[in-house]
Amino acid sequence: MGFLSQAWVIARKDIIGELRTRETVLSMLLFGFLVILIFNFGIEPGLREENLVKPGVLWAAFTFAGILGLNRSFIAEKENDCLQGLLLCPVDRSVIYLGKFFGNFIFTLSMGLVVFLFFSVLYNVNLVQVALPLGAILVLTTIGFTAVGTLFSAVSVGLKTRDVILSILLIPVMVPVVLAAAKSSGRVLDGDSLAGAGLWLALLVVYDVIFLTVAIMLFDYAVEE
Amino acid sequence: MAIRVKGLWKYFDHFPAIRGLDVELELGRFLTVFGPNGAGKTTLIRVLSTQIQPSQGEVEVGGCVLPGQAYRLRRHVGVISHNTYLYPNLTARENLTFFGRMYRVPDLGDRIKTLLEEVGLSGRRDDLVRTYSRGMQQRLSIARALLHDPDIMFLDEPYTGLDQHASRMLRDVLKTLHTGERTLVMTTHNIEQGLEMCDEVAIQVRGRLVFRENVGAIDRAGFEQTYFDHVGKDFRWDS
Numbered sequence: 001m002g003f004l005s006q007a008w009v010i011a012r013k014d015i016i017g018e019l020r021t022r023e024t025v026l027s028m029l030l031f032g033f034l035v036i037l038i039f040n041f042g043i044e045p046g047l048r049e050e051n052l053v054k055p056g057v058l059w060a061a062f063t064f065a066g067i068l069g070l071n072r073s074f075i076a077e078k079e080n081d082c083l084q085g086l087l088l089c090p091v092d093r094s095v096i097y098l099g100k101f102f103g104n105f106i107f108t109l110s111m112g113l114v115v116f117l118f119f120s121v122l123y124n125v126n127l128v129q130v131a132l133p134l135g136a137i138l139v140l141t142t143i144g145f146t147a148v149g150t151l152f153s154a155v156s157v158g159l160k161t162r163d164v165i166l167s168i169l170l171i172p173v174m175v176p177v178v179l180a181a182a183k184s185s186g187r188v189l190d191g192d193s194l195a196g197a198g199l200w201l202a203l204l205v206v207y208d209v210i211f212l213t214v215a216i217m218l219f220d221y222a223v224e225e
Numbered sequence: 226m227a228i229r230v231k232g233l234w235k236y237f238d239h240f241p242a243i244r245g246l247d248v249e250l251e252l253g254r255f256l257t258v259f260g261p262n263g264a265g266k267t268t269l270i271r272v273l274s275t276q277i278q279p280s281q282g283e284v285e286v287g288g289c290v291l292p293g294q295a296y297r298l299r300r301h302v303g304v305i306s307h308n309t310y311l312y313p314n315l316t317a318r319e320n321l322t323f324f325g326r327m328y329r330v331p332d333l334g335d336r337i338k339t340l341l342e343e344v345g346l347s348g349r350r351d352d353l354v355r356t357y358s359r360g361m362q363q364r365l366s367i368a369r370a371l372l373h374d375p376d377i378m379f380l381d382e383p384y385t386g387l388d389q390h391a392s393r394m395l396r397d398v399l400k401t402l403h404t405g406e407r408t409l410v411m412t413t414h415n416i417e418q419g420l421e422m423c424d425e426v427a428i429q430v431r432g433r434l435v436f437r438e439n440v441g442a443i444d445r446a447g448f449e450q451t452y453f454d455h456v457g458k459d460f461r462w463d464s
Contacts, residue, residue, distance in 0.1 A: 009326045017314040020353070076312070080362075084276055085310025085369070089327035090299035224278065 003098075006091055010099020015106065017076060024072045025107050032065035032115040040122050050123075055186040058119050059178050062141070063171070065115065066108050070149040071166055073104050074157035083157075087223060097150065097219035101212075104146040104153075112138045125189060133194040134185060140204040141181040144211055148173050151215040154222040173211075180204045226285075227252045227377060227408035228273065233282035235268050235432075242268040244432035245282070250425070255409040257419040260429035261456055266412035269429065270381045273410065274304045287377050287408075300328065303375035307385035309366035313355035317346055317365050320354060321372060328373040340368040345394065360391025367398050378402060380411035384418055396421065416449055428455045 018024055039057040043050060077083035086096055116134060120127040127134075152169045156162040181204065184197035194201065228250040235243040242265045250256050260266045271277045273286050275295035284291040289298035304310075311320050318337060325333040341347040344364040354362060363383070370378065380399075384392050396418075403409060403422055412429075413419040420426065420440065426448075428436035435455045443451070 006327065009323065013312065013315065013319075013323045016319060017312060020314045076314075079313060080311050081306070081308035082310055082312055084306075084308070085304075085324070086327075087276060088274065088299055088302070088304055088310075089324070090296065090329075091327060092296070 003092070003095060006095045007098035007102060010086070010096060011102035011106070014073075014076070014100070014103035018103075018107065024069045025110055027072075028065040028069040028107070028111040029114055031068050032061045032111060033118055035061035035064055036115065036119055036122060051190060052186070054119075054123055054125075054189055055182040057123070058116070058185065059141075059182045061115055061119070062112055062181075063145070063174060063178055065111055066142075066145055066149065067167055067170060069107050069111065070104060070146070070153045070170070071163055073100060073150065073153045078157060083223070093220040093223065094216045096223070097154075097216055100154070101146055101150045101215075104150050105142055108146050108149075109139065109142045112142055130188050133188040136194060137181055137185050137188065137197075137201070137204070140201065140208060141177055143208040144177040144204060145174060147208065147212040147215050151219060151222055154219065176203060176207055180207070226250070227254070227287060228410070229283070229285040230273070231283040233269075233272065233284060234280045235265070235272055235277070236280045241280075242432055243272070246429075246433055248427070248434055248437075250408060250410065252408055253405040254425060255403050255411070255423045256425045256427060257423040258410065258412045258427045258429050258434075259414070259416065259419055259452055260412070261414070263431075264429045265432040266429050267381050268432075270304070270306075270379045270410065270412055274302050274379045275299055276304075300373065301376045303370035303373070303378045304381070305363075305367055305370045305378065305383045306381040307383070309362045310369065311354045311362060311366055314353060316351050316353055317341065317357075317368075318350045320365065321368060324369050325372050330373050336372060337368075340371060344368045344398070359386045360388050360394075363387055363391055364394060367395065371402075375407070377408045378410070380409065382413055383411065384413065384415060392418070416452060420445055420448065428452060430456050 036057060043053055074083065077086060116138065117127070119125065149170055152166055156165040156169065159165050180200040184200040184204070187197040188194065226249060228248065230246060230248045233243050233246040234241055246269065258266050258269065272279050272284060275291060275298055278292040287298055287301050289295070291298065312323070315323065321337045321340065322333065325337060330336055338347070341350050344367055346361060346365055346368070349361070354365065357365065383395055387395060399422055411419065411423065423440055425437070425439055426443065427434045436451065
């Protein structure tokens with residue numbers, strides 16, 4: 001069994017657990033809905049600058065709801081001290097990181113897709129026209145978000161104030177991703193093609209590669225004691 | 226030699242949980258380590274089983290030098306703790322399948338079937354672990370620890386929270402494990418349970434082993450007094 005297939009064993013375990021409880025994805029979805037709804041009440045209908053605000057609303061909802069999910073990622077491993085059982089397995093720590101990353105990626109992406117749908121209804125976005133480019137931005141953003149988030153979730157899980165600490169650690173590091181996601185999706189919502197947001201997309205790709213690599217390298221230290 | 230530890234220190238921040246501990250154990254022997262709360266027994270087990278790294282000193286387990294060769298050692302080590310390491314939202318079979326795949330256990334389906342029968346849980350193999358009693362969870366954790374047929378077993382307070390029936394089952398399982406081919410190290414507060422099957426006993430107090438003897442050389446009836454003599458009156462409440 002190879003490196004990636006063992007990581008998939010961990011992700012599969014998380015997915016089975018989530019399908020049973022639906023704690024993570026449901027709470028993320030509900031929170032995402034609420035953020036979009038509150039912004040919708042706050043923004044005056046027909047506002048000239050509405051198009052400028054839309055991407056910010058979308059990615060704020062994604063980020064806050066995503067943090068909620070990441071908070072839960074390692075809490076399941078704390079029950080019955082499962083994390084120790086996992087760390088006792090004869091696999092490289094990077095396999096454990098990738099397994100948790102795959103699981104978080106799937107949960108966050110699922111939340112993102114439904115939040116996009118809800119957003120398109122409330123803000124009159126024709127999803128058929130922008131589904132592909134927005135989908136590509138969502139995937140790239142989710143990779144960067146969960147790459148860093150999985151690492152910080154492991155760092156903060158042993159702390160009493162983990163909910164606050166994760167947000168404090170994650171949000172500043174997520175600024176380039178959220179910025180690039182908001183700028184590129186803004187272009188797409190304005191009717192531009194993906195090529196029009198080329199630089200922002202490049203930033204997302206570079207961020208994903210760098211932070212995924214760094215997180216894999218640092219995970220061993222994050223879970224040590 | 227299965228375990229060789231020399232001058233082991235383990236700090237948590239600035240607090241030394243283990244202070245210059247030395248211990249050796251030959252292959253196939255069963256060592257029970259007694260000690261009060263806070264003596265560092267769990268820390269010792271966690272260092273030996275690669276869960277945490279030693280701060281200072283030489284540690285060799287199963288021919289692997291720690292922490293450098295921890296990855297190689299993990300395949301040969303099994304741990305039973307008062308924490309079960311089981312996922313409550315998975316069934317017994319799913320838990321064992323998960324850990325079996327992580328350990329790359331061959332013929333996993335047959336192995337799981339055999340182990341579930343041995344620990345008396347085959348009838349509830351498809352029930353979620355969160356619906357199990359404490360005793361059943363501990364029995365399943367024994368199956369989890371034995372999945373990859375480890376050469377060295379570490380048992381950290383394995384009787385904690387078990388009822389009479391589950392304790393008896395654990396004793397029976399330990400008897401089958403103690404074949405002379407597998408090395409076992411167990412920590413416990415309970416003198417009666419600790420002395421039952423072991424070959425050697427040790428008493429750990431404040432991070433050091435202060436007593437070590439072959440079980441045949443000690444007076445079982447008087448061991449409680451020996452324990453208190455070494456632990457000191459301060460700890461009597463803890464027995």
